[in-house]
Amino acid sequence: MTPMIYTLYGFAIFFFVFWCGIWILHLVAILYGKYKLHNKVSLIPGDVPYPGVSIIKPLMGVDPNLFSNLETFFTMSYPKYELLFCIEDDTDPAIMLVNSLMEKYPSIDTRLFLGGSDVGVNPKINNMNKAYEAAAYDFILVSDSGIRMKEDTLLDMMNCMKENVALVHQMPFTCDREGFAATLEKIYFGTALARNYLFADFLCINCHTGMSTLLRKSVLDEVGGMKAFGCYLAEDFFLAKTFLDKGWKIRISSQPAMQNCGVCEVNNFQARLTRWAKLRVAMLPLIILLEPLSECMVIGASAAWAAGFLFQWDSLAFYLVHVLVWFICDWILLSIVQNGLLPFNKFDFVIGWLFRECSGPYLFLHALFDPAIKWRTRVYKLSWGGVAQEVKPRIKF
Incomplete structure (x- = not known):
């Protein structure tokens, strides 16, 4: 055989083996999701005191769902916690909203921090640092403004905080909302993201x-506190990496994080996906090769060619069966993550799923060829390793 044939055999074997690995990933995600998610929340034994929790909520601006989202933090069944709201701009309308909630629930220990700090390029860290340093308890819950909590969510997270665990996080998901953008978000977070x-x-x-x-x-605090991660935009990844490097475990809660932002648009959502892809590429350069291959349409076409080349199977039939089975597995996984009836019918799922799967590779390529990261009114440039530098001047929208 010629060197070209050997090369083609090498590519074909690689694609087929990678395709088999992806199906193992599907199976593990479905089985592990069934085992891990939505477990019954048990109370802490009566002779064990509830540890206090300081909840840090960084806010910027107001959307139609913000009041109801924040109110869920005032009505949790956990007995010992404080709410620390952080707002960088003292003219932000979110201040009035927080004050109204503080008046409505005077029994909840709540403080408002204005002005932020300047400890790095990460605006979220800058906004939260004052509250972090003033926190009264050893357990800190950092929660984005769009998150909606169930009454027992904090208890569920604390139940996962074992003696060898230093960090418990929730897998991102979304509340039930109307519109195609909401359907698209739920499909992405309940399939592609949930699987990985x-x-x-x-x-x-x-x-x-x-x-x-x-x-x-x-x-x-042993590694310098929250401000030590102000040089990163993906502070969450590097914070968890630091904990793991120190020998601690990290775990996910059995309840997903329910995002409920009041502004739900396709363009905004795709901009988020592109920004996250840019962060992943800067932190883990191997993603440049592996992530596109993990997409249904890309790996399906590659494996279909490989199956035809290696085994003389019908490539078209192989590809169609691959897409159908992937679709069914995604429906099963989404149903597990949802833990109930989905807010859309199967036709809406087909349209949203096809749109997500076909646009995924394009968004990743867009992230590669336009590495600048736009975050609200600011633009950042990432170095390899994830260290961020803000680009001047700031853009205005």
């Missing part, structure tokens, strides 16, 4: 996202 998230947690790989994170303040 659950598989990574099963293998104890760092998959942490910072939307809703419970951590030990004493451990974080």
